[in-house]
Amino acid sequence: MENDKLSKIVSLCKRRGFIFPGSEIYGGLSSVWDYGPLGARLKKRIKDVWWDTYVEGRDDIVALDSSIIMQEGVFKASGHLEGFSDWLVDCPGCKKRFRVDKLEKKNGHEYNCPECGETIDTDKNKPRQFNLMLKTNMSATEDEPYYAYLRPETAQGIFVNFINVLNTTNKKLPLGIAQIGKAFRNEVTTGSFVFRMKEFEQMEIEYFVNPNEATSCYKTWVQERFNFYVDRIGLCKGSLRLREHEKTELAHYAKACTDIEFKFPFGWSELEGIANRGDFDLSEHARVSKKDLMYFDSEKKEKFTPYVIEPSAGVDRTFFAVISDAYCEEEVQGKTRVVLKIKPELAPYRVAVLPLLKNRPELVELAKNIFCDIKKRIPAIYNDTGAIGKLYRRQDEIGTPFCVTVDVESLNDGCVTVRERDSMRQERVTKERVLDFIEKNS
Ligand code: ATP
Numbered sequence: 001m002e003n004d005k006l007s008k009i010v011s012l013c014k015r016r017g018f019i020f021p022g023s024e025i026y027g028g029l030s031s032v033w034d035y036g037p038l039g040a041r042l043k044k045r046i047k048d049v050w051w052d053t054y055v056e057g058r059d060d061i062v063a064l065d066s067s068i069i070m071q072e073g074v075f076k077a078s079g080h081l082e083g084f085s086d087w088l089v090d091c092p093g094c095k096k097r098f099r100v101d102k103l104e105k106k107n108g109h110e111y112n113c114p115e116c117g118e119t120i121d122t123d124k125n126k127p128r129q130f131n132l133m134l135k136t137n138m139s140a141t142e143d144e145p146y147y148a149y150l151r152p153e154t155a156q157g158i159f160v161n162f163i164n165v166l167n168t169t170n171k172k173l174p175l176g177i178a179q180i181g182k183a184f185r186n187e188v189t190t191g192s193f194v195f196r197m198k199e200f201e202q203m204e205i206e207y208f209v210n211p212n213e214a215t216s217c218y219k220t221w222v223q224e225r226f227n228f229y230v231d232r233i234g235l236c237k238g239s240l241r242l243r244e245h246e247k248t249e250l251a252h253y254a255k256a257c258t259d260i261e262f263k264f265p266f267g268w269s270e271l272e273g274i275a276n277r278g279d280f281d282l283s284e285h286a287r288v289s290k291k292d293l294m295y296f297d298s299e300k301k302e303k304f305t306p307y308v309i310e311p312s313a314g315v316d317r318t319f320f321a322v323i324s325d326a327y328c329e330e331e332v333q334g335k336t337r338v339v340l341k342i343k344p345e346l347a348p349y350r351v352a353v354l355p356l357l358k359n360r361p362e363l364v365e366l367a368k369n370i371f372c373d374i375k376k377r378i379p380a381i382y383n384d385t386g387a388i389g390k391l392y393r394r395q396d397e398i399g400t401p402f403c404v405t406v407d408v409e410s411l412n413d414g415c416v417t418v419r420e421r422d423s424m425r426q427e428r429v430t431k432e433r434v435l436d437f438i439e440k441n442s
Helices: 002-016 037-056 072-078 155-160 162-169 211-232 280-289 315-326 361-375 388-397 408-413 431-441
Strands: 019-021 033-035 061-063 085-090 097-099 104-107 110-112 119-121 128-131 134-137 147-150 175-184 199-209 240-244 256-264 267-276 295-297 302-304 307-314 327-332 335-340 351-355 380-382 402-406 415-420 426-430
Touching: 002 019, 002 315, 002 327, 002 388, 033 037, 037 061, 037 175, 037 199, 037 211, 037 315, 072 147, 072 155, 072 280, 155 162, 155 175, 155 199, 155 280, 155 307, 162 175, 199 211, 199 315, 211 240, 211 256, 211 267, 211 307, 240 267, 256 315, 267 315, 307 315, 315 327, 335 388, 351 361, 351 388, 361 380, 361 402, 361 408, 361 431, 388 402, 402 431, 408 415, 415 431, 426 431
Parallel strands: 061 175, 351 380, 351 402
Antiparallel strands: 019 033, 085 097, 085 128, 104 110, 110 119, 134 147, 175 199, 199 307, 240 256, 256 267, 267 307, 295 302, 327 335, 402 415, 415 426
16 A cells, blocks of 8 residues: 555656656666656745744854865765775665665575565675765876765765855854755665655755754754654644664764654655764864864853754655655545645645636636736636646645636626635635635635
């Protein structure tokens, strides 16, 4: 059933224009996806909500937009060139390649192949290490390569700009630097839709604090980010859980880490990680770049390397979680109604304006006028390409919270029918009141 849900979501995303396979007309590109007209809108809304909450909404967080391509030195210091790798193993049965840490253990060094069920014995099929960094050549000539790297996380752009930001903003600690942007990882495991991509987008905050405040600050961020998914993104509390990493699981530099997990159609998996990274990043960049990256607290007259708390969220995984949580099938008059119950604020369109009859020019004109008025205030779409039942079904499937239908009666009484997506309740309101009605009921 749950696998069934995954294939239904993938098919809906393709059919309605949320997500397409990357480079599709050339046969696709493994683990690369493109966002279509509706997907691009929903994705942007997710980023806007995050940005408004943290960049616009708080005085202790500033924005950054650093470059994707970065110098080799950055990743020597961060440890990515040496240690950013997965252990991979080939299944002797289906020959597919898997991450050892994601396999279900049978006993000792034996694992079950998730694809064909064959036993994978890591004593016989030795796992191999595989670096996830994507490398590019920036040289003007072929014979003298100059290698640079596509960042595997937006975080490094923040660390290398820490002093620039401090010097130009006159901000004091605690200070967060927030960034939304693309990151690249040459992930090998495939088949989990936009959960694991080679090119994906992150929303990260590096929150710099006095080391004494790091532990309590970390706990506050874990709660803050959990609440964000419920209150601002509209995910069900029951679809989310916190999982604190065991000491043995922590990256060597991390003091603590908690994952916010979401119940994806294939099971509980990480949606976001919140880590107390200690002073590892700034110290290492200071050591390798030989620049002073310490902070001077002018009140306490002390100099120290700040600790950093990192709430690191994935835009694509949030997108997937939103669609997955919102996807519903309901039986209505003997037919299955597919509806995406997305939070109105995130829906690609907040309202659709639909004329009941498209062969009545005065009706179409009125509908278009109403549409133009609404569109000035909220995201709206006009559609007259089918019978009303079909148009409603389409809007349900793309998560539009309200449909405004203009009928013959509207020409006489100036009223329209507003239909609410989830309850399917219909109400007559005057055309002047439509916007207020929608805003009040969203
Ligand atoms: P996983 O264990 O699932 O590979 P991770 O622990 O490597 O994830 P982080 O490095 O903590 O992930 O990255 C922070 C966030 O960025 C993740 O929680 C996720 O939302 C997102 N993210 C990471 N890798 C990918 C990817 N390949 N595709 C899509 N989103 C990703």
